[in-house]
Amino acid sequence: MAEPRPVVVEELTRRFGDFTAVDRVSFQVGRGEIFGFLGPNGAGKTTTIKMLTGLLEPTEGRGWVAGLDVHGQRREIRARIGYMSQRFSLYPDLTIRENIDLFGGLYGVAGTRLEARRRWILEMAELQGQEGSVTGTLPLGFKQRLALGTAIIHEPAILFLDEPTSGVDPVARRRFWDLIDGFSHRGVTVFVSTHYMEEAEYCHRLALMNRGRLIALDTPRRLREEEARIRGSDPSSAPPPSLEEVFISRVEREGGAVLG
Amino acid sequence: MISRTRLRAMARKEWIQLKRDPRSMILAFVLPLLLLVFFGYAITWDVEDLPLAVVDEDGTQVTRELTDVLQATGDFRIIHRPESRQVADQLLIRNSVRGVLVIPPGFTVRLQGGRAAEIQMLVDGSDANTATIALNTADAILGRFARNAVLQGRSANLPVRAEPRIWYNPTLESRNMIVPGLVAVIMSIIAAMLTALTIAREWERGTMEQLASTPVARVEVVLGKLLPYLLIGLFDVAVTVTAGMILFGTPLNGSVLELAVYTLLFLTGALGLGIFISAAVKSQVLATQIAMVATYLPAVLLSGFLFEITSMPAVLQGVTYLIPARYFITVTRGIFLKGVGVEVLWAQGLFMAAFAALGLGLATRVFRKELPS
Structure with a gap:
């Protein structure tokens, strides 16, 4: 492949002291x-x-933006x-x-x-x-x-x-x-x-x-469908859950609080 | 590698912001002249027109000549001729006069007889500085008068006296010392205050993050901010020097070019330090205050500008070696009054170059988190 993927992230982590702000996040963007x-x-x-x-310098993990390393090529990244x-x-x-x-x-x-x-x-x-x-x-x-x-x-x-x-x-x-x-x-x-x-x-x-x-990663439609399946509602009769509902129940299942 | 496009963009932006900020404009263009006039007129170590009372208890032709001489020098102004010492004392207490000259009876006879003729000078010691200067001035005038009187009276035993001769500032005018020193003080203010405003403002407004997201390098940010202020600094020096020459007749005996080079060195260091402080604390108010304490106050108090370094306690003298303004003032006084240049002032030049390198280094380093290179 001639052109690298725009964003590739593997186990990217950032800690501030004892606090882990970003914890082993991985994804790719096309x-x-x-x-x-x-x-x-x-x-x-x-x-x-x-x-x-x-x-910001990552604490751990790897990442490439436009094929450039987020550790060593930060200035090159900013130019691109x-x-x-x-x-x-x-x-x-x-x-x-x-x-x-x-x-x-x-x-x-x-x-x-x-x-x-x-x-x-x-x-x-x-x-x-x-x-x-x-x-x-x-x-x-x-x-x-x-x-x-x-x-x-x-x-x-x-x-x-x-x-x-x-x-x-x-x-x-x-x-x-x-x-x-x-x-x-x-x-x-x-x-x-x-x-x-x-x-x-x-x-x-x-x-x-x-x-x-990272607790979920998909298209908006599939995220809604999956939520409907989890709730056990009949997709044909009940209105599909909104993204907001998906968002709230996902976060609550993870034990988090939805603020603001 | 420094990109000229980016450097120019930074410097241009800084210049525009400076032009539109009234606080910065006042600091850059009004404050220097204000300081020059203020220091030039208010701070003086010369006595002029000091109000004096004379109690002439002798009342001869000679004593009248003596008071005339005193009046004629312009250093003193005789405004009262009270009858008695008691009245004179009251004048001194009420601040009507700053000094009282008492000529005792028999003064003329003793003087013409070649004997020690005593005269009494009372000065108001509540202003110790003026008092000392007044005493010394009166002493010199009266001494001269007495020698002349003795010569006229053909007295034989004239003591041999050393005639002091003062070089470089022959009239011993304190203004001639003030103006060159003021160049250094004004530069300290420009550097500290202006940069304190400009860098901290970037953080307070959140523009630093936007800058940091561009490919601009740390050196480009620091130099871009430095350049407009270097220009203003040089302009201020030119104005201060010219105004000093016109208003106070301060001579400029040395090379203008060398003065400019030393000024650039000093400014680079001081501006760098200002950038460092304001980047470290990230608040305009705090940065201004710290900059005052770190650069302006030492430049006024510990540089030899107002107070003679050799008269300071040993510890404080040691501290002055760390004050860049100390070296700069030596340089400006050297160039202004002695007309010397780098052949004498090379050591100061070396120190100031080191100071400039330190300032630039600190300023560049302080952005290492926000602007990785």
Whole structure:
């Protein structure tokens, strides 16, 4: 196989002192896949994403992103992926254009390519003609799309989104997911964590995390079917369980508490 | 390997942020001039126009000449001529005058007879510094007057006296010492305060994580942050030096280029230290406070700027060797007043280069968790 799988993780573990935030997690993500990461707060979603994006060194286990080692090639990984976290971290005192140009420079995008990408981002975020406005004053939905734009200014093949739609209204969230869907169709792999159940439905596959462990990994449909089977209900008569129900009962069976 | 595209992007961003932050702008451009004016005018070791009362109990032509001479130097201003010492004492107590000169009866006769003629100078010792300077100044003036009087009176036994001659700062003006020292103090402030704001802000706003997710290298972040402040630092030095020359007539006898090179070395070390502190504590308020204690205060108190190092207790003298501002002040005074350069100041240069390397090293190392290379 010429192209390595976008994400391969084997027994990945991260400990902070005595606390095991991520406990021997293994999975693979295929090209163009929208891979959803679900779990209560503190389940280890963000820690896993940080290890995969080169922000955090794993304690044990192995992992490759775009064929690059998460232990020794963290800077190379960061050049190949796009990452956007729940805290939109654009510089609020810079203008929209200055933010775009800054991240363009940091990702090594310059010249006519930068101009083209800048136009594309402004169009995507619906911010044409507002390049000179200071970023801090933008409504949250626009900020979030701009942050996504700057995170993918270098057109990475793999995108990591850590709860990207937190605090955004449902309409803006819907539009955000339309964008993500579009990326996926063009072969971009999207790794996304969320705690909105309706967003989980958009994912091709879902990984459920609880207390640092991976407790389920399948397509949303098969996760629901399996839950129905466990409950012993007749699939033809009773309505199928929602993802939320799947999520809660899975976590409770694992002995965890669903918070927030 | 440093990428020029990334370095330029970082430096440009830093520059824009600096321009838009009023606090930083005040620190960078208003504070240096404010300090120069404040220190230049307020701190002085010279006596000027010191209000004086004279009790002339002799009342001869000679004593009138003597008080005229005293008045003419400009160091003292005779504002009262009370009848008695008791009245003069009251003036001193009420702070109307800072000193009282008492010329006892028979002064003229003794002086012209070639005998020891005594004169009494009372000064307000509650300000010990001014008192000492006033006494010494009066002593010098009166001594000169007495020798002249003796010569006119053709007295034979003139004692041989050493005539002190002061080099490098011939008028012994303290401002000439202040301005070069101030260059070092201002640089300490710029370095500590400005970097304390800029780095800690990245953490407080969460932008550090976004930076860390890009392929930017630690060195690029540190250098990108350093460059705009180096420029501002050099600009401030130029302004301080020029304003010092215009306002206070401080001479610049040495090479401007060498001053710039030493300034760059000092700034690199101090900025690096500021970045290190602010990255270590991750809070703007705390970083500013620590930076004040770690760089600004030693630069003012322990560098020889205000207080003579050789007069400090031995332990404190030892501590001053660890204060980079100490070396920088030696350099600025050397270049300003003596006009010397690297041929004399090479040891200071070596120490400051080591300081710059240490600052850069610490600043780069402190990001090792967030920004692996």
